[in-house]
Amino acid sequence: MSDETQSSLDSIWQSEDQIFANKELLDIEHIPDEERIIGRDDEISNVANSIHPAIQGGKPRNTLIYGKTGTGKSLVAKHVTQSAERFAQKEGTHLNRAYIDCTQTTTETQVVIKLARSFNDPKKTDISVPLSGLSTNAYYDRLWRILDELHDVVIIILDEIDKLQENNVLMQLSRAGEAGKLESCKVGIVAISNKITFKDSLDERVLSSLQEREFIFPPYDANQLREIMRHREDAFQEDVLSNEVIPLAAAFAAQEHGDARKALDILRNAGELAKDDGSDQVLEEHVRDAREQADIDRFSKLLQDQPTQSKAAVYALSSLADGLKEEEFSTREIYEQYEQLTKTLDIDALSQRRMADRLNEQVFLDILGITDRVGRGRGKGMTNFYYLLEDPEVVQSAIKSDQRFSDVKI
DNA sequence: AATCCACAGGAAGTCTCGGTTA
DNA sequence: TAACCGAGACTTCCTGTGGATT
Structure with a gap:
């Protein structure tokens, strides 16, 4: 590489990002500190109450959460269970949790494998859980052994449960105790769905055991969306966002069933457009373009894959x-x-x-x-x-x- | 009113692949 | 090593549907 190219590249490496300071904050996966979860106080305490028995080693109530995309369902579920895990530790209870994204893990066997692997500690149990090759029953068998051996209580979050192709796994998990599969370990399920209709496909018995508690998360309104974005403003450099940017992005997202994910996507795309423009501020026009562009990009990307x-x-x-x-x-x-x-x-x-x-x-x-x-x-x-x-x-x-x-x- | 058409989508079976186990 | 396992992508066969045709 010649000296000139090196030096012209140097200027790129050195240049600071004029727009973003910490882009990760705009990632929907990013779990904010508690005070940054906006407008979900009731939901948080509801969910916390329903799994509360777990803290003392009792059986947490199974919980069903409904709500449209981007209404904070996964966020609240993750946050509450994480907090429960910490507190239980202080109380001397072996509480563990697992998170399963059912869009990725769609079959019964895969769910069992994933659970077994996530709860397992091969050093302590001497049980290995291979990624494939065993019969489904063999995996269940290992899962039950692992749970009894290592844990007092486990909480299983099943996100987007409507994407699960079979629901035998729900039957097994929700009735493991009664069916004598488990001796000491208690299992609680937090199921998340964005369709209420998914109930139709469930077995009566599973449904009744799953429905011990049921919550519906309402969409965010424009005010809450604004606040959510304000709390993540640190993602940008100081004074980069012009005044109208956040309210406008909030208004757009509120139009589409109050989707916080959408709001953050628009905000990030607007930032990227501003950057491509060489602008040192994110302006209203960037937000408008971002919304249009976001739809087409998402579509093209989906198609290309x-x-x-x-x-x-x-x-x-x-x-x-x-x-x-x-x-x-x-x-x-x-x-x-x-x-x-x-x-x-x-x-x-x-x-x-x-x-x-x-x-x-x-x-x-x-x-x-x-x-x-x-x-x-x-x-x-x-x-x-x-x-x-x-x-x-x-x-x-x-x-x-x-x-x-x-x-x-x- | 009886029958026909032409498709939707379930069921069952085949093949292949990547993996484990005794 | 042979035997087995599950997943996924396919195919073929089959039943049910409901407006159009007769």
Whole structure:
């Protein structure tokens, strides 16, 4: 490397970030100190009360928490259990907790493996928990042994529980004591869901044992969102935020069901746009752009992370809809286009059955929309009709960033 | 009113992969 | 080592649906 490049790089390394001081504070995962959890005082004490028996080694009440995304459900659950763990330690109770994100861990076996590994201490128990290879029952067996051996009480947080594919694991966990699987250890479950409808899919017995306590977290209002952002203002350098930035971001987020995550995303994106502009302040226009940009970015990113076959299916739909955005097409129409596409791409075509599943996955991810079960045309019963949720151009350019699609012209 | 159409989506089975265990 | 395990991606087969057709 020549001296000149070195010195020009030096100036980049040296330059201080004009906008951000501590960007991590804008991360939704970041758990703030207690005084920074805004507007959730009642919720915190409710949850604390319901798991309170655990402190003395009793059985914590199972708790169900509902609320839309970004209403502080996970935050409160994590915070309260963490605090309980600390206090119990002083009381001499072996209380432990585990957090499971059910969007990542979707099957029964995986949940059991994760729990067993997180509660285990191989040095003390001499039990190993391999990542795979055992039967589900063998994993349960080890989990029960670990719990009895090491812990008085455990609290299990199951976040986004509606994403769990099977609920046998809930049955097992909530009834472990009665079923004689556990001798001394008590198990409490804190289940978190953003859909109330998820109850419909549950077994009566599980539901009743899970529903000992049930709380609904309301959305944040604009005032609370403002306060939340003010408490994280340290993320920025001093005097970088102009006055209207936070109220505006709060107003935007409040419009979309009071989502704190959204508010922080907008704020961070606005900061990044300001930085790209070379501006030394974050201005109102940055916030407005950030909101628009955030939606498209999220969408494109989501799409780019999809497997090739799914992209092909979505692309087929987008080429049908070219110029006619939001027009709906039936599975069969999309499949015909998809078959063409796979030929030009020289990839194997999936069966129609499978491609329809892929399309439904995209609907689940909010990449596509669906009008289902509307009978139309001649001789048709139920038919699914799919449509794009963004402009065809946006969709196609996102997919074409994948090399395999770059030459496609249909 | 009876029948037909054409699709949705469940069930069951196959294959492959990465892993453990005795 | 052979036997086994679960997950995931697929396929094929099948049943149910409800407006259109006759």
